[in-house]
Amino acid sequence: MNSRARRGLAALTSAATMAAGLLGAVAPGAQAAAADVTGGQIGLYGGSNGIATINADGTGLRSVPGIENNGHTPNWSPDGSRVVAGGSQIKTGRVNGGTSLVTLPWAEGVRSSAAYEDPAFWLDGRYVVFSTGGQLVYGPSDGSYAPEPLLTDAQEPETVCDVHPTTSPDGTLAFERRANYGCYDSQGIWTYDPDTDAVKRLIASGSSPVYSADGSRLVFTRLVDGWTQLFTANADGSAVTQITTDPTDHLNPSWDPANGRIAYDAHTTHAGQSDDQQTVRILDPAAGTSTALTDAGSKPAWQPLRKNALIRIYGTGPIGIDAAASRWTFDTLGETHQPGWIEAKSAVLINKGNATYAAPAISLGAEKQGPVLSTSSGSLDDSAAAELKRVLPKGGTVYLTGNTNLLAAKVATQVEALGYKALRLEGTDLSSMSARIAKQITAAPSWVFIADGNDYHDPIAASTAAGALGYRGTGVVLLTNGKSSSTSVQNYINALDPDTTGLVTVGSIAEQAFRQMPLVNGWNYWAIGGATHEDVAAELADFWWTAPTSAVVEDTWVWQNAVAGGAVTATYGPMLWSTEATLSTVAENYLTKRSASISYVHTFGGNVSYPPANRTGIANAIAASSGWVDTVWAEAGIPPTIASARSFRAAAPDSADGGRPAAGAAVTPGEHLPAPDRRTAP
Template sequence: MISRRALLRTSVVAVAGAAAPVLAGGSPARATLPGPVRGTTYWRNGLLHLHILDQSLYTVESEAFAATWSPDGSRYVHAAGDKLWSKRTDFRSPVEVGSDTRRFLQPAFTEDGRFVIYQSEGQLRIIAAEGGSILGTVFLTEPHAGTDEYPAVSVTGQVVFDRGVPGGQRDLRQWVSERESRLLIADARQASFSPDGTQLLFVRGKADLTELQIWRARADGTGQAQLTNSTDHGPINMEPAWAPDGATLMYRSNTSPNDPGVVNQLRISGGAASMMTAGSAPSWQPGRRNTVRRVWGADHIATAVAASRYSFADGTAGAVVLSRSDQYYDALGGSALAIRRNAPLLITEPAGLNPAVLAEIRRVLPTSPSARGRVYVLGGPLALPQHIVTALVAAGYEAVRLEGANEYATAVRIADETAPDPILVTVATAHMYYDALAAGAGVGNLDDSTIVFCDGDRLPAETVEYLRRVDPERQILVLVGGWAYRAVEAAVRGGQLPGWPAWEHLLGISLVGVDAEHTAALVAKSFFTSPTVAAVATNANWYDALTGGAMVGRAGGPLLITSPNALHPRPSQYLAEVSASLEEGIVLGGPLALPAALTGLVGDSVTSAGNWDPTETTASSPHPAGASRAAAAPADRYAAFARPTLQRGRIAG
């Protein structure tokens, strides 16, 4: 989740739009991950050559240099002039990662595919792989007199690079934090990790580059052994790239420093090399397979239980959020609360506490006489009658009812419980659920953030009273959807928010799409940085999006909306654009909600065509769905560089 400190860094006034850094070419850095070899790239005569084996594809790109691949092989990044591009081999959804007037070299994906580390003027920098308005950030601020080059990332997250001074020795160093590195191997450069991250290749030789050879070592720098030599392989061997299958490497071989070179292939165990092609800067396309998971049950209540089982092992929830199963009004703010409280969002019939729901509460939420587990009950007795509270108390839980005179007052109570002193406040409509549920997954992913609701294109009195506590100069205002935009505009122009600036000068973020699917995609792009998971729900009902939104938001991913007939172009495009980081696409609800054919469309957007495996989580599945779901996501080692693209500007234009 994004911290309050990181969120505050996003509140940059950007009236004319935010500038993005420019990235330009350079030899690729190495980030080999396990799996089959799906393709290769190399550079020759100013052209980037791509051989994609499973597509029988051979193509070249002009003005492109030094490709490096995402962990699943769905996207590659390359420099072109003053820009860095991210592209797919199916040529869908090219993304301009960044642009600047400076030279940017040697891009390398992080092990999760979320970021690209690169060298710029002798300094390491990092940028979100999905591009957008996130600016490249200094990756290592450690003071030193030399230049840092050739970042490489292992599957375990070990980041190494080489540092040198003009005319002097280059050493391989390991990144420890944004402020610190340590020496790993002296007199070494151009590292490439083995697929399992336990070993690495590096280059060692003369400073004048008249002799360079490839060496091998353990990832901790011990066990160094020379792999190539002048007699068998020539005087200059460099730019090693360890293959994803672990058996071979590609490298560049030159007869002199000015020779354009050839790309050779050599078995890791040694022996004679074989020439592949004339060229340089070789890289492998890995073939890690991703997952498309259907989370569903026999009905909407069972689907909510399945979503809980996806997320929580026994006794690991911090609370439970409970709402009625036949209407969504009181629950619209519940997904953000559930994410912030590390809780599943479950639903039950008002007539009585569903036995399957009570069983799931007992499974995920520990309780005892000295430490009673908390269940938030959304809405008043007309929504969930008192006998449901009585049943929860009888089961040993503390039932905390969050209620108001209507759904807007209830939303304010939920917002106050979620974040009493928010730094970000979102407004969406309660008339339809699409905008609110997509926004709820994003709001819950940010510290100190809340969501309240408008009544179509007007603000109800309860929301007006809440917004009068908000200072748009200090806090970040986000309007999601056209109704919210029109409602806040009318309130400001009509004098309902007297402490606010005039509408023409109001600062904030407006996320208004041409339809609900587009708005949800805008929310995803704005609230999430290169997510590893994303979920798709039907626009035909609210059940799956409500409970699934809380589930995927807790996992750090967005909620997208589509019609049940076909995958809407907006979520399809978003999934393709962030496929470098995605490991799993989630389809919420059963085949009646989203047909089986749509699973394939999601899979081919999440990764390259056919490179995914289907699976499912149901109300009776083992829990959690994966070991990583057993607790809240572990500390993000790149958290200092992850910030949502919430660039404030004048809302009115």
């Protein structure tokens, strides 16, 4: 099963789900508003194929280690947490260096082998778009698959060259189009709209366009009387205005994200002449002043700084973490629907004292669109009953996971007395029960995840990944009993078609168990391993998610937090395990390398599970610094105000066809998966 086929399976599911309006909180709304963005450092081409940064007042010039930049303009992620540069390959990293460097794979399907020029983060940092050989190319910012051409041959014929892409917060791309004479004849500024797939000319004459931070304006260059001058225009191409007139070449403009100033390269003679004196200057169009910044670099790019969010969901008083997670996600019956919340279609009950039997409930809840609630084994707890009555209409199905030793017959009777249908999903052991739950989700999944049920960590991570496809019956988790598995699990797998089903083993023991199964078909599968459970969860997240916009960090010791949280966040982003005292190194590395796209992180549980040092570690990982992260405290699952809830619960628009991203679309689980460790089972 090749990579393209894997993309298609997941993309179709996700597109249909989002079109049906089933997804809820996927990205902070209004996070790119101009009022929320300020200006930070200015990135420069620092010579010697490197990058430098300098403060806007001209102080603090320093080099950025490790990022190759062959004479091109660097660029910043929308939150300022990462910088990207071109050259022989695209690389992104933190300006403080370290282990956060990401090198994007070589582009596939391009017309020629050429330098990768003028990269820019796109679609809120999830992608990078750049020019190579005059062709616009894009790929995920985490390097999870190879970049590929953005436009079709009809949109971008070989007779033109498209260069200098710039991105607007609404997803629109602007770029300079050249033609004739080896692509030296400028054809003006063009735009590409990912929502409509339309390419059009915006401004008849102009080069090097750059959007303002809010996307409302463009600055660009144009040749006037032999000198390259700066012009501005509205984003729709109207109100074109010349803002410089002095006999100087004004090149490589970049907006101040905060207040409309423009940094640019000033050349006393035409660029490239032997007597040229180049200086980076800052123009204040309102004041009509231009001041020198530095002559130690060129090609300025002004860092935007924007707040990301750490969302803390926790229980209090009679409201446990399961009810808090449910309240964060599902509408209250009889009350006005709030944007971003979801109408519950079912609910899942688990034994609050048994971790491994609870794990399959995550994918079940995510697929069946309902909360996972905990109760005692002998009777239905009042807290679970109260939450059922809050979210689930009468007549809805409540799934009981496990036999009567886990959830007694009395529990089912009490559920039915509340007006619901009780459906027990059981088996002779944990492995058999997981197969029963899988059958309830679907008999023909697109993806199967296998994990060892003897410890809860890998099953919870696997179940969260299985639930990521969301409400469409396409992902299931099967559990083994160590290196052995039940006949039910074996029969379930043997009834599947390996040509249309992806299979992933999560953890080394699960892989060994799978290889020992009496299989009737040969299987190609993907093995996710790691020295620790934290490693396995991070490797699974790396495999399964492409440049996610959100993530969940779970306390490795409190499984109840992870089960409740995984069921309501599986469709939005990966799950990572962390120790309590400080953020685990493997989780920190994962978040840091994807900080361009990750705007917020959820945690489930109180301060014991996530003390201040842990929370600071998360904040430092996803933003330019911890000072650029707001904490949203959702006590009992309810944020401080409905307004703040809405700002973090914007509904997802449709994704585009064919894997091409739509503006603001949710990350598609499983779309464009990285090349995994491919194994063959007998």
